[in-house]
Amino acid sequence: MKLQTTIDAPDAGTPDWPMLIGGKWVPSLGGQWRDVVSPARGDQVLARVPSGTTADLDRAVEAATDALPAWRALHFRERGTILLRIADALEELSEEFAVLTAQDTGNALRTQARPESATLVALFRYFGGVAGEFKGTVLPAGDDQLQYTRLEPLGVVGAILPWNSPLMIAGMKIPAALAAGNTLVVKPAEDAPLTIVKLAQVINDHVPAGVFNLVTGRGSVVGQAMAEHPGIHKVSFTGSSEVGQGVAEAAGRRLAHASLELGGKSPNIVCPSAAEPDVIEATADGVLLAMRFTRQGQSCTAGSRLFLHADIHDEFLEVLARKVSALKVGDPLAEDTDMGAIINEKQHASVLAYVEDGTSQPGVRVVLDGSREVPEGLEGYYQGPTILAGVANDWRIAREEIFGPVLVVIPWEDEDEVVAMANDSHYGLAAFVWSRDLDQALGLAHRIESGWVQVNQGGGQVVGQSYGGYKASGIGREFSIEGAIEGFTQTKQINVKLGR
Numbered sequence: 001m002k003l004q005t006t007i008d009a010p011d012a013g014t015p016d017w018p019m020l021i022g023g024k025w026v027p028s029l030g031g032q033w034r035d036v037v038s039p040a041r042g043d044q045v046l047a048r049v050p051s052g053t054t055a056d057l058d059r060a061v062e063a064a065t066d067a068l069p070a071w072r073a074l075h076f077r078e079r080g081t082i083l084l085r086i087a088d089a090l091e092e093l094s095e096e097f098a099v100l101t102a103q104d105t106g107n108a109l110r111t112q113a114r115p116e117s118a119t120l121v122a123l124f125r126y127f128g129g130v131a132g133e134f135k136g137t138v139l140p141a142g143d144d145q146l147q148y149t150r151l152e153p154l155g156v157v158g159a160i161l162p163w164n165s166p167l168m169i170a171g172m173k174i175p176a177a178l179a180a181g182n183t184l185v186v187k188p189a190e191d192a193p194l195t196i197v198k199l200a201q202v203i204n205d206h207v208p209a210g211v212f213n214l215v216t217g218r219g220s221v222v223g224q225a226m227a228e229h230p231g232i233h234k235v236s237f238t239g240s241s242e243v244g245q246g247v248a249e250a251a252g253r254r255l256a257h258a259s260l261e262l263g264g265k266s267p268n269i270v271c272p273s274a275a276e277p278d279v280i281e282a283t284a285d286g287v288l289l290a291m292r293f294t295r296q297g298q299s300c301t302a303g304s305r306l307f308l309h310a311d312i313h314d315e316f317l318e319v320l321a322r323k324v325s326a327l328k329v330g331d332p333l334a335e336d337t338d339m340g341a342i343i344n345e346k347q348h349a350s351v352l353a354y355v356e357d358g359t360s361q362p363g364v365r366v367v368l369d370g371s372r373e374v375p376e377g378l379e380g381y382y383q384g385p386t387i388l389a390g391v392a393n394d395w396r397i398a399r400e401e402i403f404g405p406v407l408v409v410i411p412w413e414d415e416d417e418v419v420a421m422a423n424d425s426h427y428g429l430a431a432f433v434w435s436r437d438l439d440q441a442l443g444l445a446h447r448i449e450s451g452w453v454q455v456n457q458g459g460g461q462v463v464g465q466s467y468g469g470y471k472a473s474g475i476g477r478e479f480s481i482e483g484a485i486e487g488f489t490q491t492k493q494i495n496v497k498l499g500r
């Protein structure tokens with residue numbers, strides 16, 4: 001089959017975007033296809049992708065297994081050079097990737113999709129550059145001994161992706177796994193598979209057949225089968241904690257490696273000094289960013305529990321509300337849009353239900369309610385930014401991951417109290433601390449039970465940093481070079497007697 005990975009005008013007909021198995025673009029053996037619907041328009045089918053089956057997965061694992069010996073045997077420079085070439089090709093196509101991201105995920109082109117596309121390039125470049133760092137050690141055990149370790153690839157890695165920022169999350173797994181000498185089978189989310197199909201096309205232009213395989217399909221079919229498949233040596237999963245638990249169980253039953261990047265309900269703590277007159281605007285901008293409003297709050301690291309010190313509570317909230325209410329919700333493809341669409345009808349309904357639950361609690365104050373904010377002429381799934389104050393840390397909206405643009409505000413008075421509330425969560429992915437007093441900020445940062453704490457900034461992950469969750473937010477680290485070594489290699493010790 002041929003593949004053309006751009007979305008034409010709706011009247012051009014629905015294109016079929018096949019899967020990549022063993023270097024060939026193929027439909028599912030089962031013959032079924034699934035519509036990919038535009039989150040921004042609701043009624044527009046963008047393309048169809050195959051509804052993969054377990055038989056398709058078997059084919060993909062076989063291709064990845066066959067490709068493994070030659071790929072793992074390459075000099076690291078060759079794998080690194082290939083990753084760098086892929087980075088260059090992705091960079092040339094970065095605007096196409098950004099536009100497709102906006103179409104496929106509903107994330108706004110200017111604020112989200114372009115940065116996601118740029119991050120993908122940066123991640124391929126980073127792992128292309130550090131490919132030689134997957135290296136072992138030598139023990140100084142005397143002149144008649146050579147005792148060394150090799151960091152060998154795990155084998156075939158199965159990567160399962162979510163829909164919220166597919167390219168970025170693919171970028172956290174694919175180049176690292178390939179740099180370490182593994183081969184891959186990747187399954188994108190049902191709701192936003194298209195950028196990953198296009199990514200597969202670029203990767204396939206540069207790697208030998210079978211090194212990278214893509215199987216589209218339902219999580220309960222292909223995803224589940226990946227967790228159980230004896231030919232997959234590691235499952236690298238990013239998604240919800242609920243599904244992640246099932247994946248860990250299935251992988252654990254056969255003692256396969258697994259890493260899990262899961263959900264979050266991250267604390268965002270503002271101390272009084274961060275709301276002094278000369279910094280209050282900057283802190284509010286940072287809190288807005290940390291909440292990931294411009295990704296419709298659909299981010300695992302969203303700082304969605306805002307703890308405001310009582311002394312600055314009302315004043316800070318006023319500044320924040322002014323900034324957040326200025327965000328423009330609209331067509332993801334329009335340059336002036338700040339916030340795009342929620343991924344699908346089900347997720348939209350779930351966000352609305354959380355808002356309804358929150359606004360029905362006694363004592364809640366609705367600072368902003370974006371529920372009725374639907375851009376004119378668009379049939380998609382929209383929700384404007386929503387801020388609910390006067391919230392208690394034990395309410396459902398403060399405990400569960402809403403994965404929508406809903407920020408809950410909780411007052412605090414002393415540090416022990418705010419640390420206890422921040423840590424009173426089954427999640428522990430990210431956290432944000434805002435204070436001009438670095439001793440105070442770091443004191444809080446060290447006490448918070450989260451895998452990633454930011455001080456006085458709210459942006460996203462930077463290439464090379466450590467990233468992963470505490471508690472129900474996950475197990476394992478893959479993003480940094482140390483994480484990639486831990487996540488995509490296994491150590492072999494070799495002891496040699498010399499001079500015989």
Ligand code: NAD
Nearest residue numbers: 161162163188189219220223224239240243261262263300
């Ligand atoms: P999800 O768990 O529903 O799906 C994630 C992936 O798992 C999809 O590809 C899906 O098809 C697949 N899947 C579904 N059922 C499966 C099963 N039984 N076995 C194996 N795979 C299965 O999550 P989602 O709705 O796509 O994404 C949103 C969630 O992902 C949120 O909870 C969010 O916090 C989390 N997330 C975490 C990170 C992180 O880095 N920690 C990043 C992005 C998203």
